[in-house]
Amino acid sequence: MESTRTEPPRLVYLTELTGMRLIGPRGARIGRVREVAVFPRDHPRRVSRFLFGPGRTRFSVRWDQVLSIRQNGIRLSGESFTPYYGDDYHLLLTKDLLDQQIIDVNGRKVVRVNDIALRVVRNGAAQLWVHEVGVGLQGAFRRLTEGLLPNAAIRAIQGRLPRNSIPWEACNIVEPDPQRRLRLLISLDRLSGLHPADLADIVEELGSEEREAVFESLAEEFAAETLEEVRPAVRSAILRSLDRGRAADILEEMDPAEAAAVLANLGERERAGIVGDMESEPAGEVEELLEYEKDTAAGMMGARFLARPSSATCGEIVRWLRGRDSLLKRLTHVFLLDAGGRLKATVPFGRLLVAVPDEAAISLAYRETVRVGLEADSGEVVELFDKYNLHTLPVVDGDGRLQGAITADDVIAALSHETERGL
Amino acid sequence: MPLVRGLKGRLTAFLAVLGPGFITAMVDNDAGGIFTYSEAGARWGYLPLWTLLPITLLLIVNQEMCARMGAVTGKGLSDLIREEFGLRMTVIVMGLVLAVNFANIAANFAGIAGAMELLPVSRHVSVPLGALLVWGLVIKGTYQSVEKVFLVASAFYVAYVVSAILVGPDWGAALSSSVRPVLIPELPYLAVLVGLVGTSVAPWMQFYLQAAIVEKGIDSTQYRATRVEVISGCVVMALVAFFIIVACAGAIWEHGPRPIESAAEAAEALRPLGGSAYALFAGGLLCASLFAASILPLSTAYTVCEGLGLESGVDHDFDEAPSFYWLYTLLIVLGAGVVLVPGFPIVPMILLSQVLNGLLLPVVMVIILLLINRRELMHEWTNGPLYNALAWIAVAVMAALAVSLAALTLLPRA
Numbered sequence: 001m002e003s004t005r006t007e008p009p010r011l012v013y014l015t016e017l018t019g020m021r022l023i024g025p026r027g028a029r030i031g032r033v034r035e036v037a038v039f040p041r042d043h044p045r046r047v048s049r050f051l052f053g054p055g056r057t058r059f060s061v062r063w064d065q066v067l068s069i070r071q072n073g074i075r076l077s078g079e080s081f082t083p084y085y086g087d088d089y090h091l092l093l094t095k096d097l098l099d100q101q102i103i104d105v106n107g108r109k110v111v112r113v114n115d116i117a118l119r120v121v122r123n124g125a126a127q128l129w130v131h132e133v134g135v136g137l138q139g140a141f142r143r144l145t146e147g148l149l150p151n152a153a154i155r156a157i158q159g160r161l162p163r164n165s166i167p168w169e170a171c172n173i174v175e176p177d178p179q180r181r182l183r184l185l186i187s188l189d190r191l192s193g194l195h196p197a198d199l200a201d202i203v204e205e206l207g208s209e210e211r212e213a214v215f216e217s218l219a220e221e222f223a224a225e226t227l228e229e230v231r232p233a234v235r236s237a238i239l240r241s242l243d244r245g246r247a248a249d250i251l252e253e254m255d256p257a258e259a260a261a262v263l264a265n266l267g268e269r270e271r272a273g274i275v276g277d278m279e280s281e282p283a284g285e286v287e288e289l290l291e292y293e294k295d296t297a298a299g300m301m302g303a304r305f306l307a308r309p310s311s312a313t314c315g316e317i318v319r320w321l322r323g324r325d326s327l328l329k330r331l332t333h334v335f336l337l338d339a340g341g342r343l344k345a346t347v348p349f350g351r352l353l354v355a356v357p358d359e360a361a362i363s364l365a366y367r368e369t370v371r372v373g374l375e376a377d378s379g380e381v382v383e384l385f386d387k388y389n390l391h392t393l394p395v396v397d398g399d400g401r402l403q404g405a406i407t408a409d410d411v412i413a414a415l416s417h418e419t420e421r422g423l
Numbered sequence: 424m425p426l427v428r429g430l431k432g433r434l435t436a437f438l439a440v441l442g443p444g445f446i447t448a449m450v451d452n453d454a455g456g457i458f459t460y461s462e463a464g465a466r467w468g469y470l471p472l473w474t475l476l477p478i479t480l481l482l483i484v485n486q487e488m489c490a491r492m493g494a495v496t497g498k499g500l501s502d503l504i505r506e507e508f509g510l511r512m513t514v515i516v517m518g519l520v521l522a523v524n525f526a527n528i529a530a531n532f533a534g535i536a537g538a539m540e541l542l543p544v545s546r547h548v549s550v551p552l553g554a555l556l557v558w559g560l561v562i563k564g565t566y567q568s569v570e571k572v573f574l575v576a577s578a579f580y581v582a583y584v585v586s587a588i589l590v591g592p593d594w595g596a597a598l599s600s601s602v603r604p605v606l607i608p609e610l611p612y613l614a615v616l617v618g619l620v621g622t623s624v625a626p627w628m629q630f631y632l633q634a635a636i637v638e639k640g641i642d643s644t645q646y647r648a649t650r651v652e653v654i655s656g657c658v659v660m661a662l663v664a665f666f667i668i669v670a671c672a673g674a675i676w677e678h679g680p681r682p683i684e685s686a687a688e689a690a691e692a693l694r695p696l697g698g699s700a701y702a703l704f705a706g707g708l709l710c711a712s713l714f715a716a717s718i719l720p721l722s723t724a725y726t727v728c729e730g731l732g733l734e735s736g737v738d739h740d741f742d743e744a745p746s747f748y749w750l751y752t753l754l755i756v757l758g759a760g761v762v763l764v765p766g767f768p769i770v771p772m773i774l775l776s777q778v779l780n781g782l783l784l785p786v787v788m789v790i791i792l793l794l795i796n797r798r799e800l801m802h803e804w805t806n807g808p809l810y811n812a813l814a815w816i817a818v819a820v821m822a823a824l825a826v827s828l829a830a831l832t833l834l835p836r837a
Contacts, residue, residue: 099505099509099513100506101502112731112732140731143509143510144511144514207496207497207498208495208497208498209497210497231640233639234640236640237497237640237641237642240644241642270644
C-alpha cells in the first residue's frame, strides 16, 4: 500500500484540515470539516470519516467518497451523506487526541499532543493517513495562529521552529475505559518493552484513571516490577485504584519486603482486604514483614534469601542454586545455618565459582559474620554497611536464627527516601 | 506493641496529609498578605473586618474544589485546563497567571527588602542574597528540608495575636464590624477590599494546592481527611488576618488613620511588644517573604510548563527540563531585579500585586467551576446545586468588585 516515491510525503495538519472546505462533484460547497475520525478496526491510520455540519449537527463523509485533497478543499465524488451521532469504534482526532497526554514509547516519556500531521496517500483516489503527532513548538505555533494567519503564512514561519514530532507507530494512547480500548484496538503491549524504571517514571506523570489503565493491562510480573519503581505516594494510590484481586496478584509477584512496604501505606482495612486475596504463602511472608517498624533492620530486610546447612560443599550449593535463578537477580550471598537455623557464616557467590566443588563451603566464608538484630534501627544498619563495606547484611532474631537479609539496594532506597523527606 | 503501632501509624497518616492545605495557607500570608491586612487595619480600622467571613468561605470553596479535582483526577489544574479547553485558552490563562504571579514574586522580594531595611541592611545586599538563596534551595534540591523551617517560622504570626491583645483594641467594635458589612464607594476602600480578597484567595494557591495534592498521591478514598486539613488551613489563615487587622487598628488607626507606606509603619502594629517589635516584625516579614519567594517561582514555572506540555518538575535536571529551569530562574532574577530599580515604591507595589490577584481570581474561579462540574472528569464528585449557586454568586460579587474598581480607577473624578 505504501507509495514507492521517495519525495517527502505531502502533509496536511489537523489544524488545516479542520475548517477545510468540502466540495461536491459539481463544485458545490458542502461545508467545512469539523472533525475527522479513524476507524482502527478497519485501518490503523487511514481517516475513515470526515465530519461536517452546523452547530452540533454532524454529517459524515466516508473516506471512499473523497476524490482529491488540496489546501483549497476536499473534492468529493458523491453527495450522499449520513447523519453522525458518534461511534465508540471511532477515534476522533480532535476530541480524543488533541491536547491529551500520550506515551512516546521511543522517547520513553509522556507528551502532550499539539497537532497531528496527516499524509496524503494516492491510491486511486486520495486518502489521508495519520503520519505523526506534533508535540513541539511547531505544532503549538500552528494551534495558536490557526484561523488568525493564512495557512500559507503559518507554513512559511513554522519551518524555522523546532518540529519535535513522534511517528504514529510510537504513540500510545492511554484510554482509561477498557471497553473503548478494546473497540479502538488500543493495546498497551508496547509498554512492556520499556524498562520498568522508565515505565514507572511515565506512570507518575499520568492522571489516576490513566495509571489504572496501564496497571490493569500489564502482565502481572511486569506490573509488579514497575510498581516497585514508582514513588511510594503514587504507588499506594495505584494499588487502591485497582480491583482487589488484581492488586493481590501484582503484590504476589513482588518481593515480599517491597510488597509489605507498599501495603504499609494503606489503611488497615484496605490492607487486610488485599492480603486476604493473596495466596497464603506470600500473604504470610508479607504479614510477618508488616509487623515490623519501617525504620528498623526488620523493616528494611527482604524475606527471601539463600541459606544452606553449614555442612554443605561448594558443589552442592552451586547445584542447588541452579534451580533458583529467579532469586539470583538480587541476591549475591549464601548464608550457612546450623541445625537450629542459626546463622553460622556468609559466603559470597564469587568464591563459590572459583572453588573446587567438594570444598566445604564454610571454609570460603567471610572471616567475620557481620549480622544485625531485628530491632536495630536503620541508622545502625547504614553504619554497618559503611564500616564493613557490605553488600548484604543478615538479620537475626534474639536466638541468632536468620530471619532475612538487607541488601545494598535496600540501604540505598532507604537513604534516598530519607533525603527526599528532607531528613 | 500493636497499640503503639496503631497510634504511630495514625499520627504518620495525619502528618502525611497535614502538608498541602496547611502549607498553602501559610504561604498565603506572605509579604502581600501582611501589608494588605496592615493597610486595611491602619487606614480603615475595624471596618473591613466583615470581609473576613465571606473571604474565608470563598477561600474554602476554592481550595476545596481544587483539592477535590486533584484527588479525583490525579491531574494538575493547568493539565485539566489544557485537556478540556485547548491550547489557546491555556496560553491565555497561563499568560495572565504568569503576569500576576510575577507581581507577587516581586512583592515578596520587596518584602525581603523592606524587612532587611528595618535592620538596617541595604536592599542592594539583601535582595540579591535572598534571590540566590531561594534559587539555590531548589536547584540544590534542599527545599524540602527548609520548608519545615519556614513552617515553624510561621509561628511569628502569634506575635500579632499577643500584640492585638496587649494594645487593648476596641473588641466590641472589632466583633460587631466582623459581621456588619460596610461598603464605601471610594477608590481606596474598594481597592483594599479587592486587595483583601486577592491576597487571601490568590489564584496561584489553587494551582499550587492541586499540584501538591497530586504530588502527594492523595486519591478520592483519602479525600475526607484532606478536606479537613484544607479547611482548617483556611481557618487558621483567616484568624491570622483577623489579628493583623485588629493589631493595626488598635496600634495605628486609633491614633490617626493613615495608609501604610513603609515597612517601618507596618511594624508599628507590634509596638505593644516593646523594644524588640521592629526586629520581630523584620524577622517575621523576612521569613514570610522568603517562604513565598521560594514557592511562587517554583509553582509558577511548574504551572506554566505543565499547561504547555513542557518537561517540568525538580525531579528533572536542567538538560531535561530547560524551559522549566529557565522560567524559574528568570522569574527570580526579574522579580528581584525589579525591586532594585531606583525609586521602586516597595509598599504600593506590594499592595498592587494583591489587587491584581483579586482581578484574576474570578477568571480562575469560572474555569474551576466549569471543570469541576464535568461529569466525565469528576464522576460522582461534581458540585451539588447549592455549592454551585454559592460559588457562582461569589464569582458575580468578585467580578462586580473588580469592575467597579476598574471603573473608579479609569473614570475621571467628578
